[in-house]
Amino acid sequence: MSERLIVIGGGGAGTATATLANRLGKDLKVTLFTEFPDIAYSPCGIPFVHGREIEKFEDLFLSTVDRYVEDGLDMRMETAVTDIDLARGTVTARNTHEGFDKLAVCTGWTWEKPDVPGANLAGLHYVKDIRAAMEFDKQLDEMKRVVVFGGTPIGVEMAGNLAHRGLHVDFVDEGPWALSELLDPDVAEPVHESLTKRGATLHFGTRVEAFLGEDRVRAVKTSKGELECDAVIVCLHKVPSTALAEAAGVKTGTTGAIMVDERMRTSAPNVWAAGDAVEVPHGLSMLPIKGLTGSHAYGQGRVAAFNIAGRDLVYDPVWIPWGMVAGDYTIGGFSIGETLATAMGVPYIVAKGVGITRARYYPGAERTTVKLLADPETHKLIGAQIHGGSGVKERADFLGFVAKRGATLEDIAYMENIYSPPIGALFEPLAIAAQNGLAAL
Protein backbone atom coordinates (compact mmCIF):
# COMPACT_ATOMS: atom_id res chain seq x y z
CA MET A 1 0.00 0.00 0.00
CA SER A 2 1.41 3.38 -0.92
CA GLU A 3 2.16 6.12 1.60
CA ARG A 4 1.99 9.86 1.07
CA LEU A 5 4.92 12.13 1.90
CA ILE A 6 4.29 15.86 2.06
CA VAL A 7 7.33 18.12 1.86
CA ILE A 8 6.88 21.74 2.93
CA GLY A 9 9.43 24.03 1.28
CA GLY A 10 11.06 24.25 -2.13
CA GLY A 11 14.60 25.29 -1.23
CA GLY A 12 17.69 23.10 -1.27
CA ALA A 13 16.56 20.84 1.58
CA GLY A 14 12.97 20.53 0.38
CA THR A 15 13.82 19.68 -3.22
CA ALA A 16 16.51 17.20 -2.11
CA THR A 17 14.11 15.48 0.29
CA ALA A 18 11.29 15.32 -2.26
CA THR A 19 13.31 14.16 -5.27
CA LEU A 20 15.42 11.57 -3.42
CA ALA A 21 12.48 10.18 -1.42
CA ASN A 22 10.57 9.91 -4.70
CA ARG A 23 13.42 7.89 -6.23
CA LEU A 24 14.12 5.71 -3.20
CA GLY A 25 10.61 5.07 -1.91
CA LYS A 26 8.88 2.79 -4.39
CA ASP A 27 5.56 3.11 -2.56
CA LEU A 28 5.82 6.81 -1.72
CA LYS A 29 3.63 9.42 -3.35
CA VAL A 30 5.44 12.73 -2.86
CA THR A 31 3.81 16.15 -2.80
CA LEU A 32 5.89 19.34 -2.44
CA PHE A 33 4.32 22.60 -1.30
CA THR A 34 6.06 25.93 -1.84
CA GLU A 35 4.67 29.42 -1.44
CA PHE A 36 6.91 30.66 -4.24
CA PRO A 37 6.44 30.42 -8.02
CA ASP A 38 10.01 29.23 -8.67
CA ILE A 39 12.10 26.28 -7.66
CA ALA A 40 15.60 24.90 -8.17
CA TYR A 41 17.54 28.14 -8.49
CA SER A 42 20.61 29.36 -6.67
CA PRO A 43 19.75 32.26 -4.34
CA CYS A 44 23.45 32.45 -3.44
CA GLY A 45 24.07 33.77 -6.96
CA ILE A 46 21.78 36.80 -6.59
CA PRO A 47 24.48 39.27 -5.38
CA PHE A 48 26.63 38.41 -8.39
CA VAL A 49 23.83 39.20 -10.86
CA HIS A 50 23.28 42.54 -9.11
CA GLY A 51 27.02 43.12 -9.46
CA ARG A 52 26.93 42.21 -13.17
CA GLU A 53 29.39 39.37 -12.64
CA ILE A 54 26.60 37.07 -13.89
CA GLU A 55 24.69 38.32 -16.90
CA LYS A 56 21.09 37.50 -15.98
CA PHE A 57 18.95 35.98 -13.24
CA GLU A 58 17.75 33.22 -15.57
CA ASP A 59 21.30 31.79 -15.43
CA LEU A 60 20.70 30.90 -11.77
CA PHE A 61 17.98 28.37 -12.55
CA LEU A 62 19.09 24.74 -12.45
CA SER A 63 15.85 23.01 -13.37
CA THR A 64 12.16 23.61 -14.03
CA VAL A 65 8.92 22.72 -12.31
CA ASP A 66 8.01 20.60 -15.35
CA ARG A 67 11.07 18.42 -14.80
CA TYR A 68 9.96 17.61 -11.27
CA VAL A 69 6.43 16.82 -12.51
CA GLU A 70 7.89 14.55 -15.22
CA ASP A 71 9.79 12.72 -12.47
CA GLY A 72 6.48 11.99 -10.77
CA LEU A 73 6.34 14.67 -8.08
CA ASP A 74 3.09 16.41 -7.22
CA MET A 75 4.23 20.05 -7.25
CA ARG A 76 2.06 22.64 -5.50
CA MET A 77 3.59 25.95 -6.51
CA GLU A 78 2.53 29.26 -4.92
CA THR A 79 0.67 27.26 -2.29
CA ALA A 80 1.47 28.21 1.28
CA VAL A 81 0.85 25.64 3.99
CA THR A 82 -0.93 27.49 6.78
CA ASP A 83 -1.41 24.72 9.36
CA ILE A 84 -0.12 21.28 10.34
CA ASP A 85 -2.38 18.94 12.33
CA LEU A 86 -0.20 16.10 13.56
CA ALA A 87 -3.04 14.27 15.32
CA ARG A 88 -5.09 14.03 12.14
CA GLY A 89 -2.10 13.80 9.82
CA THR A 90 -3.10 16.73 7.64
CA VAL A 91 -1.74 20.02 6.39
CA THR A 92 -3.93 22.95 5.38
CA ALA A 93 -3.26 24.87 2.18
CA ARG A 94 -5.69 27.16 0.36
CA ASN A 95 -8.33 26.17 2.93
CA THR A 96 -8.09 22.53 1.91
CA HIS A 97 -6.90 19.71 4.17
CA GLU A 98 -4.41 17.28 2.66
CA GLY A 99 -3.56 14.04 4.43
CA PHE A 100 -0.05 12.65 4.90
CA ASP A 101 1.59 9.56 6.32
CA LYS A 102 5.01 11.22 6.54
CA LEU A 103 5.93 14.89 6.66
CA ALA A 104 9.17 16.77 5.94
CA VAL A 105 9.44 20.35 7.21
CA CYS A 106 11.96 22.29 5.12
CA THR A 107 10.62 25.78 5.67
CA GLY A 108 14.00 27.54 5.49
CA TRP A 109 14.68 30.93 6.99
CA THR A 110 13.82 34.61 6.98
CA TRP A 111 15.93 37.70 7.65
CA GLU A 112 16.27 39.25 11.09
CA LYS A 113 14.45 42.59 10.92
CA PRO A 114 16.13 45.72 12.29
CA ASP A 115 14.67 46.81 15.62
CA VAL A 116 14.92 50.56 15.00
CA PRO A 117 12.46 53.30 13.95
CA GLY A 118 11.65 53.38 10.25
CA ALA A 119 12.18 49.66 9.68
CA ASN A 120 8.84 49.46 7.85
CA LEU A 121 9.69 52.15 5.28
CA ALA A 122 9.72 51.26 1.60
CA GLY A 123 13.18 50.94 0.14
CA LEU A 124 14.49 48.41 2.67
CA HIS A 125 15.43 45.36 0.64
CA TYR A 126 16.14 41.80 1.78
CA VAL A 127 18.10 39.48 -0.54
CA LYS A 128 16.29 36.16 -0.83
CA ASP A 129 13.56 35.64 -3.40
CA ILE A 130 14.65 35.73 -7.05
CA ARG A 131 11.50 37.52 -8.29
CA ALA A 132 12.01 40.29 -5.74
CA ALA A 133 15.68 40.44 -6.79
CA MET A 134 14.68 40.85 -10.45
CA GLU A 135 12.42 43.78 -9.56
CA PHE A 136 15.04 45.32 -7.27
CA ASP A 137 17.65 45.01 -9.99
CA LYS A 138 15.55 47.21 -12.30
CA GLN A 139 15.24 49.80 -9.52
CA LEU A 140 19.00 49.74 -8.99
CA ASP A 141 19.40 51.16 -12.51
CA GLU A 142 17.78 54.38 -11.24
CA MET A 143 19.73 54.56 -7.98
CA LYS A 144 23.00 56.26 -7.09
CA ARG A 145 23.57 55.50 -3.39
CA VAL A 146 22.75 52.47 -1.27
CA VAL A 147 23.47 51.47 2.29
CA VAL A 148 24.33 47.85 3.03
CA PHE A 149 23.48 47.14 6.67
CA GLY A 150 25.13 44.12 8.29
CA GLY A 151 28.68 42.79 8.12
CA THR A 152 27.55 39.23 7.39
CA PRO A 153 28.68 37.11 4.41
CA ILE A 154 25.74 38.28 2.26
CA GLY A 155 26.41 41.87 3.37
CA VAL A 156 30.01 41.62 2.22
CA GLU A 157 28.91 40.10 -1.11
CA MET A 158 26.26 42.78 -1.68
CA ALA A 159 28.61 45.63 -0.74
CA GLY A 160 31.34 44.35 -3.06
CA ASN A 161 28.99 43.63 -5.94
CA LEU A 162 26.96 46.84 -5.81
CA ALA A 163 30.17 48.85 -5.65
CA HIS A 164 31.39 46.87 -8.65
CA ARG A 165 28.18 47.90 -10.45
CA GLY A 166 29.17 51.53 -9.91
CA LEU A 167 26.83 52.49 -7.06
CA HIS A 168 28.01 54.53 -4.11
CA VAL A 169 27.90 51.95 -1.31
CA ASP A 170 28.03 52.74 2.41
CA PHE A 171 28.65 49.49 4.30
CA VAL A 172 27.62 49.75 7.97
CA ASP A 173 28.10 47.36 10.88
CA GLU A 174 28.54 47.62 14.65
CA GLY A 175 31.45 45.18 14.59
CA PRO A 176 35.05 46.42 14.39
CA TRP A 177 35.71 44.72 11.04
CA ALA A 178 33.81 42.93 8.27
CA LEU A 179 32.52 39.49 9.21
CA SER A 180 33.75 39.97 12.77
CA GLU A 181 31.50 37.14 14.02
CA LEU A 182 33.32 34.73 11.71
CA LEU A 183 36.62 36.14 10.59
CA ASP A 184 39.70 36.86 12.69
CA PRO A 185 41.06 40.44 12.83
CA ASP A 186 44.31 39.59 11.04
CA VAL A 187 42.28 39.13 7.84
CA ALA A 188 40.43 42.44 8.20
CA GLU A 189 42.99 44.59 6.39
CA PRO A 190 43.11 42.74 3.02
CA VAL A 191 39.33 42.27 3.05
CA HIS A 192 38.73 45.97 3.73
CA GLU A 193 41.29 47.00 1.11
CA SER A 194 39.55 44.87 -1.49
CA LEU A 195 36.09 46.23 -0.68
CA THR A 196 37.41 49.80 -0.67
CA LYS A 197 39.18 49.24 -3.97
CA ARG A 198 35.85 48.18 -5.44
CA GLY A 199 34.38 51.50 -4.29
CA ALA A 200 32.61 50.68 -1.02
CA THR A 201 32.86 53.11 1.90
CA LEU A 202 33.24 51.22 5.17
CA HIS A 203 31.60 52.28 8.44
CA PHE A 204 32.52 49.68 11.05
CA GLY A 205 32.01 50.23 14.78
CA THR A 206 28.86 52.10 13.75
CA ARG A 207 25.30 51.48 14.98
CA VAL A 208 22.24 52.04 12.80
CA GLU A 209 19.80 54.07 14.92
CA ALA A 210 16.93 54.75 12.51
CA PHE A 211 15.80 54.78 8.90
CA LEU A 212 14.67 58.25 7.86
CA GLY A 213 12.04 59.21 5.28
CA GLU A 214 8.30 59.82 4.83
CA ASP A 215 7.09 56.74 3.00
CA ARG A 216 10.38 55.67 1.51
CA VAL A 217 13.82 55.60 3.10
CA ARG A 218 15.99 58.59 2.15
CA ALA A 219 18.75 58.27 4.75
CA VAL A 220 20.09 56.08 7.53
CA LYS A 221 20.76 57.67 10.91
CA THR A 222 23.84 56.10 12.50
CA SER A 223 25.87 56.68 15.66
CA LYS A 224 28.34 58.58 13.46
CA GLY A 225 25.96 60.69 11.39
CA GLU A 226 23.46 60.38 8.57
CA LEU A 227 24.01 58.51 5.33
CA GLU A 228 21.83 59.52 2.40
CA CYS A 229 20.59 56.65 0.29
CA ASP A 230 18.09 55.49 -2.32
CA ALA A 231 17.73 52.05 -0.71
CA VAL A 232 19.00 49.95 2.18
CA ILE A 233 19.99 46.32 1.77
CA VAL A 234 19.43 44.65 5.14
CA CYS A 235 21.82 41.75 5.72
CA LEU A 236 21.53 40.85 9.40
CA HIS A 237 21.21 37.27 10.73
CA LYS A 238 19.27 34.36 9.28
CA VAL A 239 16.28 33.38 11.44
CA PRO A 240 14.88 29.84 11.05
CA SER A 241 11.26 29.69 9.85
CA THR A 242 9.74 27.47 12.49
CA ALA A 243 6.33 29.04 13.24
CA LEU A 244 4.39 26.35 11.39
CA ALA A 245 6.24 23.46 13.03
CA GLU A 246 6.19 25.06 16.47
CA ALA A 247 2.43 25.65 16.26
CA ALA A 248 2.03 21.95 15.53
CA GLY A 249 4.01 21.04 18.65
CA VAL A 250 7.38 20.19 17.08
CA LYS A 251 10.18 21.04 19.52
CA THR A 252 12.74 23.75 18.84
CA GLY A 253 16.18 24.01 20.45
CA THR A 254 18.53 26.57 21.92
CA THR A 255 19.10 28.30 18.58
CA GLY A 256 15.37 28.64 17.94
CA ALA A 257 15.56 26.13 15.08
CA ILE A 258 13.83 22.73 14.94
CA MET A 259 15.55 19.99 16.95
CA VAL A 260 16.39 16.89 14.91
CA ASP A 261 18.37 13.74 15.62
CA GLU A 262 21.08 12.36 13.35
CA ARG A 263 18.42 10.85 11.08
CA MET A 264 16.73 14.24 10.72
CA ARG A 265 13.77 13.07 12.79
CA THR A 266 11.98 15.76 14.78
CA SER A 267 10.36 15.33 18.19
CA ALA A 268 7.10 14.30 16.45
CA PRO A 269 6.59 10.78 15.03
CA ASN A 270 6.78 10.54 11.22
CA VAL A 271 7.96 14.13 10.91
CA TRP A 272 11.43 14.94 9.56
CA ALA A 273 13.06 18.34 9.03
CA ALA A 274 16.12 19.62 7.17
CA GLY A 275 17.90 22.74 5.98
CA ASP A 276 17.92 26.21 7.49
CA ALA A 277 14.89 25.44 9.67
CA VAL A 278 16.87 22.94 11.78
CA GLU A 279 19.82 22.96 14.16
CA VAL A 280 22.61 20.38 14.02
CA PRO A 281 25.56 19.92 16.39
CA HIS A 282 29.03 21.31 15.81
CA GLY A 283 31.53 18.44 15.78
CA LEU A 284 33.88 20.14 18.24
CA SER A 285 31.48 21.17 21.00
CA MET A 286 28.29 19.25 20.13
CA LEU A 287 26.50 22.57 20.62
CA PRO A 288 23.64 22.93 18.13
CA ILE A 289 24.14 25.53 15.42
CA LYS A 290 21.93 26.85 12.63
CA GLY A 291 22.07 28.85 9.42
CA LEU A 292 24.62 26.81 7.47
CA THR A 293 25.14 26.57 3.71
CA GLY A 294 23.24 25.28 0.69
CA SER A 295 25.40 22.16 0.60
CA HIS A 296 24.50 21.42 4.21
CA ALA A 297 20.80 21.87 3.37
CA TYR A 298 21.10 19.45 0.46
CA GLY A 299 23.01 16.91 2.57
CA GLN A 300 20.42 17.04 5.34
CA GLY A 301 17.60 16.67 2.82
CA ARG A 302 19.36 13.59 1.46
CA VAL A 303 19.57 12.02 4.92
CA ALA A 304 15.91 12.82 5.60
CA ALA A 305 14.90 11.25 2.27
CA PHE A 306 16.81 8.02 2.93
CA ASN A 307 15.19 7.58 6.33
CA ILE A 308 11.74 8.53 5.08
CA ALA A 309 12.14 5.85 2.39
CA GLY A 310 12.99 3.25 5.02
CA ARG A 311 16.75 3.23 4.55
CA ASP A 312 19.10 4.01 7.44
CA LEU A 313 21.41 6.98 6.99
CA VAL A 314 22.89 9.30 9.57
CA TYR A 315 24.17 12.87 9.26
CA ASP A 316 27.46 13.65 10.99
CA PRO A 317 27.97 16.59 13.34
CA VAL A 318 29.34 19.42 11.21
CA TRP A 319 32.83 20.94 10.88
CA ILE A 320 31.64 23.63 8.48
CA PRO A 321 34.20 24.30 5.78
CA TRP A 322 33.39 27.76 4.46
CA GLY A 323 34.74 30.16 1.88
CA MET A 324 33.77 33.24 -0.06
CA VAL A 325 35.09 36.16 -2.06
CA ALA A 326 35.15 39.47 -0.19
CA GLY A 327 35.50 42.10 -2.90
CA ASP A 328 38.16 40.31 -4.94
CA TYR A 329 39.88 38.63 -2.01
CA THR A 330 39.27 34.97 -1.23
CA ILE A 331 38.78 33.93 2.39
CA GLY A 332 37.75 30.69 4.03
CA GLY A 333 38.33 28.21 6.76
CA PHE A 334 36.56 25.56 8.79
CA SER A 335 35.02 25.20 12.22
CA ILE A 336 36.15 28.12 14.39
CA GLY A 337 38.76 30.87 14.26
CA GLU A 338 40.56 32.57 17.13
CA THR A 339 37.70 35.02 17.64
CA LEU A 340 35.14 32.30 18.24
CA ALA A 341 37.55 30.06 20.16
CA THR A 342 38.32 32.96 22.49
CA ALA A 343 34.63 33.79 22.92
CA MET A 344 33.78 30.16 23.69
CA GLY A 345 36.81 29.73 25.95
CA VAL A 346 38.12 26.76 23.99
CA PRO A 347 41.85 26.21 24.65
CA TYR A 348 43.91 26.34 21.45
CA ILE A 349 47.36 26.77 19.96
CA VAL A 350 47.98 28.59 16.69
CA ALA A 351 50.09 27.41 13.75
CA LYS A 352 50.58 30.05 11.05
CA GLY A 353 52.33 30.07 7.72
CA VAL A 354 52.43 31.77 4.34
CA GLY A 355 52.86 29.75 1.17
CA ILE A 356 52.33 30.18 -2.54
CA THR A 357 49.67 28.69 -4.77
CA ARG A 358 51.96 27.76 -7.69
CA ALA A 359 55.70 27.47 -8.27
CA ARG A 360 57.12 30.92 -7.49
CA TYR A 361 58.40 31.37 -11.07
CA TYR A 362 55.09 30.42 -12.66
CA PRO A 363 52.87 33.36 -13.78
CA GLY A 364 49.94 33.93 -11.44
CA ALA A 365 51.57 32.56 -8.29
CA GLU A 366 49.90 34.18 -5.26
CA ARG A 367 50.54 34.21 -1.55
CA THR A 368 48.11 32.29 0.61
CA THR A 369 48.06 32.58 4.39
CA VAL A 370 47.08 29.68 6.61
CA LYS A 371 46.25 29.74 10.31
CA LEU A 372 45.51 26.42 11.99
CA LEU A 373 44.00 26.10 15.46
CA ALA A 374 44.75 22.92 17.39
CA ASP A 375 44.07 21.41 20.79
CA PRO A 376 47.09 22.21 23.03
CA GLU A 377 47.35 18.68 24.41
CA THR A 378 46.48 16.36 21.53
CA HIS A 379 47.36 18.73 18.65
CA LYS A 380 44.10 17.68 16.95
CA LEU A 381 42.84 20.32 14.54
CA ILE A 382 39.90 22.33 15.82
CA GLY A 383 39.69 25.14 13.26
CA ALA A 384 41.43 27.14 10.55
CA GLN A 385 41.34 30.33 8.54
CA ILE A 386 42.89 30.67 5.09
CA HIS A 387 43.08 33.73 2.88
CA GLY A 388 44.48 34.96 -0.40
CA GLY A 389 45.01 33.24 -3.72
CA SER A 390 43.48 30.18 -5.28
CA GLY A 391 42.77 26.89 -3.55
CA VAL A 392 41.20 28.37 -0.41
CA LYS A 393 38.02 26.35 -0.94
CA GLU A 394 39.85 23.07 -1.54
CA ARG A 395 42.09 23.54 1.50
CA ALA A 396 39.10 24.41 3.71
CA ASP A 397 37.15 21.36 2.47
CA PHE A 398 40.19 19.14 3.07
CA LEU A 399 40.76 20.46 6.58
CA GLY A 400 37.10 20.08 7.52
CA PHE A 401 37.20 16.47 6.42
CA VAL A 402 40.46 15.48 8.10
CA ALA A 403 39.58 17.33 11.32
CA LYS A 404 36.42 15.24 11.51
CA ARG A 405 38.65 12.16 11.40
CA GLY A 406 40.95 13.44 14.15
CA ALA A 407 43.91 14.80 12.15
CA THR A 408 46.68 16.47 14.15
CA LEU A 409 49.25 19.17 13.38
CA GLU A 410 51.79 16.35 12.93
CA ASP A 411 49.60 14.74 10.25
CA ILE A 412 49.36 18.02 8.33
CA ALA A 413 53.02 18.99 8.78
CA TYR A 414 54.18 15.88 6.95
CA MET A 415 51.31 15.35 4.54
CA GLU A 416 52.02 14.44 0.92
CA ASN A 417 51.23 17.13 -1.60
CA ILE A 418 51.22 17.76 -5.34
CA TYR A 419 54.14 19.68 -6.78
CA SER A 420 53.30 20.79 -10.31
CA PRO A 421 54.42 24.32 -11.22
CA PRO A 422 51.13 25.57 -12.76
CA ILE A 423 48.92 24.27 -9.94
CA GLY A 424 51.00 23.69 -6.82
CA ALA A 425 54.25 24.74 -5.16
CA LEU A 426 56.85 22.39 -3.73
CA PHE A 427 55.85 23.29 -0.18
CA GLU A 428 52.15 23.02 0.62
CA PRO A 429 50.94 26.10 2.58
CA LEU A 430 49.01 23.92 5.06
CA ALA A 431 52.17 21.94 5.82
CA ILE A 432 54.20 25.13 6.23
CA ALA A 433 51.73 26.42 8.82
CA ALA A 434 51.67 23.12 10.73
CA GLN A 435 55.47 22.85 10.73
CA ASN A 436 55.78 26.42 12.00
CA GLY A 437 53.30 25.69 14.75
CA LEU A 438 55.10 22.56 15.89
CA ALA A 439 58.48 24.31 15.77
CA ALA A 440 57.15 27.03 18.06
CA LEU A 441 56.05 24.58 20.77
Added chain:
Amino acid sequence: MNGSFKQRLREQSEHYLLQDSVRRLGHGVPGTVEPYDAPEGRAWRLLFVPLYKRLPWGVKQRAMTTLRMTASGWTPPRREPGEPWKPPHRQ
Protein backbone atom coordinates in the same frame (compact mmCIF):
# COMPACT_ATOMS: atom_id res chain seq x y z
CA MET B 1 14.37 25.60 32.09
CA ASN B 2 12.04 25.98 29.13
CA GLY B 3 13.19 26.27 25.51
CA SER B 4 12.70 29.99 25.05
CA PHE B 5 14.64 30.79 28.25
CA LYS B 6 17.56 28.63 27.13
CA GLN B 7 17.42 30.23 23.68
CA ARG B 8 17.52 33.70 25.20
CA LEU B 9 20.35 32.68 27.56
CA ARG B 10 22.38 31.34 24.66
CA GLU B 11 21.76 34.34 22.39
CA GLN B 12 22.71 36.86 25.04
CA SER B 13 25.75 34.98 26.34
CA GLU B 14 27.10 34.38 22.82
CA HIS B 15 26.56 38.02 21.88
CA TYR B 16 28.45 39.47 24.84
CA LEU B 17 31.22 36.86 24.80
CA LEU B 18 31.79 37.57 21.12
CA GLN B 19 31.80 41.33 21.73
CA ASP B 20 34.46 40.84 24.40
CA SER B 21 36.49 38.57 22.12
CA VAL B 22 36.54 40.94 19.13
CA ARG B 23 37.40 43.87 21.38
CA ARG B 24 40.40 42.05 22.84
CA LEU B 25 41.70 40.32 19.70
CA GLY B 26 41.10 43.23 17.35
CA HIS B 27 42.66 45.94 19.50
CA GLY B 28 45.35 47.67 17.48
CA VAL B 29 45.22 45.23 14.56
CA PRO B 30 45.60 47.07 11.21
CA GLY B 31 42.30 47.56 9.42
CA THR B 32 40.13 47.26 12.51
CA VAL B 33 38.35 49.97 14.50
CA GLU B 34 36.93 49.99 18.01
CA PRO B 35 33.57 48.17 18.09
CA TYR B 36 30.45 50.20 18.80
CA ASP B 37 30.27 50.83 22.53
CA ALA B 38 26.69 49.77 23.27
CA PRO B 39 25.17 51.15 26.48
CA GLU B 40 22.97 48.08 27.10
CA GLY B 41 23.96 44.76 28.64
CA ARG B 42 26.04 46.01 31.57
CA ALA B 43 25.29 42.97 33.71
CA TRP B 44 26.32 40.65 30.93
CA ARG B 45 29.52 42.56 30.25
CA LEU B 46 30.54 43.22 33.86
CA LEU B 47 29.39 40.01 35.57
CA PHE B 48 28.74 37.17 33.17
CA VAL B 49 31.67 37.60 30.77
CA PRO B 50 34.43 37.83 33.44
CA LEU B 51 32.95 34.88 35.33
CA TYR B 52 32.66 32.73 32.20
CA LYS B 53 36.25 33.54 31.20
CA ARG B 54 37.58 32.33 34.56
CA LEU B 55 36.03 28.87 34.26
CA PRO B 56 38.12 26.11 32.67
CA TRP B 57 36.78 24.72 29.36
CA GLY B 58 36.01 21.35 30.98
CA VAL B 59 33.76 23.02 33.55
CA LYS B 60 32.02 25.02 30.84
CA GLN B 61 31.44 21.86 28.82
CA ARG B 62 29.98 20.04 31.83
CA ALA B 63 27.73 23.01 32.60
CA MET B 64 26.45 23.11 29.02
CA THR B 65 25.73 19.37 29.11
CA THR B 66 24.01 19.63 32.50
CA LEU B 67 21.84 22.49 31.25
CA ARG B 68 21.07 20.35 28.15
CA MET B 69 22.48 22.98 25.83
CA THR B 70 24.21 20.28 23.74
CA ALA B 71 22.50 18.23 21.05
CA SER B 72 20.73 15.00 21.92
CA GLY B 73 20.10 12.08 19.58
CA TRP B 74 23.51 12.47 17.97
CA THR B 75 26.66 10.36 18.09
CA PRO B 76 29.71 12.45 19.04
CA PRO B 77 32.44 12.11 16.42
CA ARG B 78 35.27 9.67 17.02
CA ARG B 79 38.52 11.58 16.68
CA GLU B 80 41.26 9.17 17.65
CA PRO B 81 44.71 10.23 16.42
CA GLY B 82 46.57 7.56 14.53
CA GLU B 83 43.49 5.49 13.90
CA PRO B 84 43.04 4.78 10.19
CA TRP B 85 40.04 6.35 8.58
CA LYS B 86 36.97 4.15 8.45
CA PRO B 87 33.73 4.93 6.69
CA PRO B 88 30.94 5.66 9.16
CA HIS B 89 28.60 2.77 9.85
CA ARG B 90 25.96 3.12 7.22
CA GLN B 91 23.72 0.69 5.37
